Amino acid sequence: MVQINHDGVIRLWLSLVNQHVSSKMDIADAILDILLDSVKWDEKGLAVAIAQHVDTGAVLMQGFANRDALASTISSKKATFYSRSRSKLWTKGETSMNYINICDIFLDCDRDSILYLGVPDGPSCHTGSETCYYTSVFDSLDGSQAAENKLAMTTLQSLEATIVQRKTEIAGSSIAKPSWTRRLLLDNKLLCSKIREEADELCRTLEDSEEVPRTASEMADVLYHAMVLLSVRGVTMEEVLTVLRQRFSRSGIEEKNSRKKDEH
């Protein structure tokens, strides 16, 4: 099998391969072979494979894939790795049932690193943690007690975690310093009035042609206050993003909203 680097070349090869195969299945297999051969496997036949949560963006875990592991992930749509310690394939979730259901797979520019983009059925770490990355180097260096229990989080996840933390403080007895989030969590009327007010202010940045940076600032306000409401209702941003993804993949958010509009 010929080593190639570019999908454009795949299409050229395909025309040649095409002359020697007799069925659609043969063609699909030939294309798959060419793609698998195009990955720059290292001297042990491996490439780094990173699993990421498509909705939250969390980097869930990192393992290695060989040719068979990538082929298996492509066909089963379950993130599959090659265990270097056990010298065999393993599909994440085969014992825990916490599979990572693949949405798409990406190769990097050098074709020696693989990104599995998917939706996990549960915690991806064998410790029960959502992600394997929960040990902060800077907190460790500071000697923080929390260093080993701090998930790697994006900005949106950090904001959500802070809001949930305030909610937990209310439920418990440890009320710390005054907090605007806590006030909002305890006063639905204030919270809803702020959400409507911030949405209005966001619209006015467009209607009144305010300075562009105002739009980012007002959107941040809308997002923050709406996320406090989500927390009150026990809804996560992950659930919201899942709704958006499902609308896309089904018929597209646009068509959904088009239907909605037609009803009005």
Add this chain to the structure above:
Amino acid sequence: MVQINHDGVIRLWLSLVNQHVSSKMDIADAILDILLDSVKWDEKGLAVAIAQHVDTGAVLMQGFANRDALASTISSKKATFYSRSRSKLWTKGETSMNYINICDIFLDCDRDSILYLGVPDGPSCHTGSETCYYTSVFDSLDGSQAAENKLAMTTLQSLEATIVQRKTEIAGSSIAKPSWTRRLLLDNKLLCSKIREEADELCRTLEDSEEVPRTASEMADVLYHAMVLLSVRGVTMEEVLTVLRQRFSRSGIEEKNSRKKDEH
């Protein structure tokens, strides 16, 4: 230097180390040494290092780090790797100036994989792409022309890309099938009325104690319509998330909002 696995143990060791060092700097160096020794470097002294955009969640690139590369990243707060081909340290951005400015660093559960969480100064890929992961395996297998130019994206990034695509279609001459997003992009009055309406509907899920899944659905509507407004204004979700991160890290969004509230 002793090999250890847990930060808890670091604190015990610290008390011992403490007896033999004379200054704060010595203590900091000793802690750093212990942390660096706690990483499970492979037989070549390397560990996988993944760089992720803290705001967007995009996995930017993957390289390898050795002890010196991790130490350098910790001290310089610029993502630094070990180049296996050139057998030397390289800081991402040292030639392109597109540094990845580190917010935090995480070790995984096995302590053999490193996550650099940061803010890139520009495109992280040497090709000029935002991320090195822009070759979709499924699109390649389908023979799609777009296979090599499709960034790995989270759900929020995909939604934003779709909206921007509609905006581009309006600017160009290629108007495709009817689209609700395109209608919103062309009608500020309709767009603002929808944003206010969706924010109101989100609030009513709380005020009227509607079924919880309604909250996720209405929040998805708020997010989508607000993101169309961002697109009209040429503002990215990345900018919005940067605003939120900066509010956190400066004085906290809560204090900011508390001040705002006091002004009212």
